[in-house]
Amino acid sequence: MSLDNKALMKAGGIGAGVVVVVSILSAVSGLLFPPLAIICCCLVIVLYAGIGAGYGYFTMQEGNPSDPGQFALGGAIAAAVASVVAGIVGAIVQAILAALNVGAAATAAQLEGLDLPPELAASFGASAGFTIMGAILSICIGFFVAAALGAIGGAIYGSTQQNKAPTAV
Numbered sequence: 181m182s183l184d185n186k187a188l189m190k191a192g193g194i195g196a197g198v199v200v201v202v203s204i205l206s207a208v209s210g211l212l213f214p215p216l217a218i219i220c221c222c223l224v225i226v227l228y229a230g231i232g233a234g235y236g237y238f239t240m241q242e243g244n245p246s247d248p249g250q251f252a253l254g255g256a257i258a259a260a261v262a263s264v265v266a267g268i269v270g271a272i273v274q275a276i277l278a279a280l281n282v283g284a285a286a287t288a289a290q291l292e293g294l295d296l297p298p299e300l301a302a303s304f305g306a307s308a309g310f311t312i313m314g315a316i317l318s319i320c321i322g323f324f325v326a327a328a329l330g331a332i333g334g335a336i337y338g339s340t341q342q343n344k345a346p347t348a349v
Contacts, residue, residue, distance in 0.1 A: 183254050187238035191255070195231035196262035199224055203270045207277065224266075228326045231259040232333025240341060248338030252331040259330025263322045271315030 206220035232255020239254065240246060 183250065183257070184235075184239045184242055184244060187235055187242055188254055188258055190238045191231055191235035192258035192261040195227065195234060195258060196265040199227050199231075199262050199266040200269045202227065203266045204273055207270060207273045211277070225329060228259045228263065228329035229333030229336075231255060231262055231326075232330035232335070233337035234258070234333075235330070236334050236337035236341065240344075246338050246341040246344065248335045248342070251334035251338035253334070255334025255337075256327040256331035259333070260323050260327040262330075263326030264319060267315070267319035267322050271319065274315060 202220050202223055206217045206224070209220065210217035232251070235254040235258045236246070236251035239251065
């Protein structure tokens with residue numbers, strides 16, 4: 181079983197671009213309008229499955245027959261690559277927001293009514309350690325979640341296209 185590198189690059193590149201845009205929108209809208217950030221997070225989950233289906237679509241456009249197993253593997257790789265790219269860009273955006281101290285003011289406003297010890301409340305502010313650890317954890321978890329969702333999307337697309345002939349462009 182060999183992967184179609186051209187389809188892998190197309191699906192991973194387009195998927196990474198779309199996920200990066202939605203992730204940046206999520207990070208910025210989280211400060212302004214939190215419900216939009218939740219919608220963006222849900223959209224990213226669907227996008228990772230779409231990246232897997234995109235790999236299958238681009239593979240069939242190259243003239244290859246439908247193979248759910250190959251589409252699942254290619255979709256997993258494409259979605260995982262897109263996740264790492266989006267995670268790195270998201271970490272940079274979060275670091276910029278933390279450096280500008282934008283999130284700390286919102287966090288302090290939310291914690292104001294709670295009866296927390298001052299040491300604990302101060303730890304919720306924008307610190308470099310939390311930003312770096314959050315970014316690393318997010319990239320690692322996102323890698324595996326995106327790979328699983330990409331594999332699911334690729335396998336479903338491959339299963340639905342098994343009776344159709346490949347269309348070479």
